[in-house]
Amino acid sequence: MKMYRFLMVFVLAAVAVFAADVTGKWVAQVPGRGGETREATFTFKADGNQLTGSVTSPRGEMPISDGKIDGDTISFNQIMQFNGNEVKLMFKGTVSGDEIKFTRQREGGNRVQEFTAKRVKE
Numbered sequence: 001m002k003m004y005r006f007l008m009v010f011v012l013a014a015v016a017v018f019a020a021d022v023t024g025k026w027v028a029q030v031p032g033r034g035g036e037t038r039e040a041t042f043t044f045k046a047d048g049n050q051l052t053g054s055v056t057s058p059r060g061e062m063p064i065s066d067g068k069i070d071g072d073t074i075s076f077n078q079i080m081q082f083n084g085n086e087v088k089l090m091f092k093g094t095v096s097g098d099e100i101k102f103t104r105q106r107e108g109g110n111r112v113q114e115f116t117a118k119r120v121k122e
Contacts, residue, residue: 024120026100027040027118028102029115041057044074051064051068053067053076064091073093075091099119
């Protein structure tokens, strides 16, 4: 039993070590309507496998929800209001150094948008 507990602690520690380091600011040109892009700033804080933060765009700053980190993959949601309707955007990203390759999809939609965010050096 002691060996099992030791192995579990070791495995959990190893997972924490290999989690992507995404804490900080990231900037991307995010696809919009009609093919134009808009700059968005993603501010993340990683705590183990939990991800919190916000997205700032021309529409203002909005918090993210349900943020998760799994190795080099992150995911989170953003809830937006359009004409009195709530819209849930689902983000998934793969972290590679100072870049995150994202996909974004509206809940219930089938169109997937891709873009890349780059870490802001502070």
